[in-house]
Amino acid sequence: MLAIRLVSGSTRPDTLVLPVRPVGLDAPPELAPTAYRPGDGLRAEAASLLPAARLTGAPGEVREHLRPDGEPARLWLLGVGDGDESAWRSAGAALARAAAGETQITIAISDGVAALRGLVEGLLLGSYRFRLTETGPRPALARVDVLVADPEALAGTLAEARTTAEMTRLARDLTNTPSSTKHPEWFADQVAAAASGRTDLHLRVRGPRELAAEGFGGILAVGGGSARGPRLVELDWRPAGARTHVVLVGKGITFDTGGISIKPVPAMKLMRKDMAGAAAVVAATLGAAALRLPVRVTTLAPLAENMVSGSAFRPGDVIRHYGGLTSESTNSDAEGRLVLADAMAYAVRELTPDLLVDLATLTGANAVALGKRHAALYSENDDLAAGLLAGIGAAGERAWRMPLADDYLEYLASDIADLHSSPARGAGSVVAALFLREFTGELRDRWAHLDMSAPSWSDDVHGELVKGATGWGVRGLLRWLATLG
Template identity: 70%
Template structure:
């Protein structure tokens, strides 16, 4: 655990972080709100020439038997929020074993700088553990001239980091513990601490009565029944309603279209979309954002058994559309289809966003750090991508070509669920678009399978689940105008 406070006085001496900023094209040590001995500052200045020029680069100076005993130069780039986030993450990793750290901030540093620094510190400090024993608490003191000026920025950084941690924990948990019922219990516990959050859970009987055929089909092969979670944040006076839908496959064997073992090992992460949307909704409540948010998490285990659905089966979704299930390993779109159709018919959102660890094609096209974004609305796509960039996450807009729609044609149903004709991520998005009705121009689909998981610790990302999209969603939600001021879906 990491406790961060903003104060005018340093914490226990020992490990001190000195920020480095680009000034007139060269790295330099700015005047700081900390009484650093002259010889220590001179020693630190001598290291500047050895410091890489990118934000997040560090150099450590050990000073045995002197105070402070360790000085870390942490590069904040040009001093924008992203640079400070990188500097905070680098300091968190460099001093991972130190119980007390002091960060000496520049004089009159901006509010955004403190928020970025704190986010970086918290995000990089994340560790997943199944142990019930609490981790030792580490203390970070951020030294500034006027601490009260930065209280709101620190609280916002904490809310974002906590929401990201929730998504990471949900995703990292092994599927021997995690099933649809467990996921619902965790979300219920997370929601309890926030007034204004309400949770409803549809169990199999209600799903059957209301016609959620996609969720029921995917969950039919498992002894752990499916669920549909609906988590709502409804602040007084909210004039915009956003529905977030997240794919929640708590483990994916591929069903009868079974995956190879290597492709199955990390399928505990196949509910990363559901984790991100529920965590972002909890974060919206923590930040008291003035926008109504509803998160829908269709949850199922896609297992192989005598009751599992088969390639060639026809599924009737919520609202009546039918799908010929050409591949039981393309199950995520079946549960999303139900939730999207329900959102449009019953919730009438101003804006509709879905998150899904949907296709490997996403990684082929864009690599491991960038999500594929689909939308028919130019402004909406641009604003969301911009919010993601500000938050330190990346998305790239992909096309929705009309001539590919014919790939979805089926002789026995309204749609093929997964036609095998290439362009996997694009065709999956076109399939989902069939379920958003009159919200096509207010809909965004994020295929975020690749960036939901990191193979190594790097910057703010831990090894394992990244919680991708929580920060982007919260940044985007915070900037939304009222629904009557939305122009083309922004």
């Protein structure tokens, strides 16, 4: 992974990147102030290039200028917008892509924490690649030196930004991995490997026998059609003195055929991403431990492969969930809520958390309502919703609060079970959230649900996103968890 280090202004770079910011509608952009003070000649030269380079200063604009007889030999101009964290994140990602063929570059920034954090996350996330073959071009950029006035003062910010990006990259790796490799046991093994060597992380993995013995009927039903049995991963970060306990639950369907209610091929081809919620909550918990956040975090990742076979659960089956509630399912492609229900009921009954948050690639209705880059957030707790939205927004992710409309509760009525898990009527994302709410018990007013199917995957390059898994939720959860200590 790309190495990033902080250096003082005494360095003499061969390739120097200077930030550019807009001034106004009718004024040309200008060099942004930085801790690095280029000589008057270089500053004047850079300023003179701005009109010819047709720069506006917008985040992510990059221009290169060769100086064969000068020092530095190459000067790059980088748009950083208004210089906030989001703008620097976009600029860092654009720079990582533009400099992919370089070996080393040096960039001057202001001494602000926000600028450094945004730049580092942008560089590390924008340079992310997932490939299973050694053929094809590989980025050559190995190191970025960041010019600041006081490297020691910003070392902590660099470490935090790096950890956040590393955990996001881990979630991307887990989500991008093809399902021929990725199955419930494999996922559990990856969590065990990531947590190994840490005595402050506690891991328990339940297999099919333990799930049956303890009554996790939803996980067993969804995973029953696969030769690769389901798992429930429980990962616990328990720092000394923690006053708040958060349980994170993430949907972990390692591949979703739709079961007997089989999906059409176009809808099935990207179903390796149907465990992005589990990847996000696991990575966030590992990140909380790495950052030593003073809040207890327990992650539950119910893992199953929803396959078609003689042992698959059927439309019309009644499933008994952990704790005893039953649900009737007439659509085996509405499987995510079944595994989440088990995990959430277990969390409420056995873990007694202060707050419960679930992340799930749950419905396509989320994308219809909010497009590809927003998650839908459901909660009856205004403070919890506001805190999550603030953390998500600060991290550069997006979510929008949606209503938990009790008018739609009648859709969940079943003639033969406590609940109907997959009614055919509309309001798909809202109804799915209402179904999950039935399993929150006494935590109903301290629960939030994030339907993040759409933003879990990007079809193109955008800011710090690359094509493929986005790792959505890791950064937002870490920002939010950091406020709970």
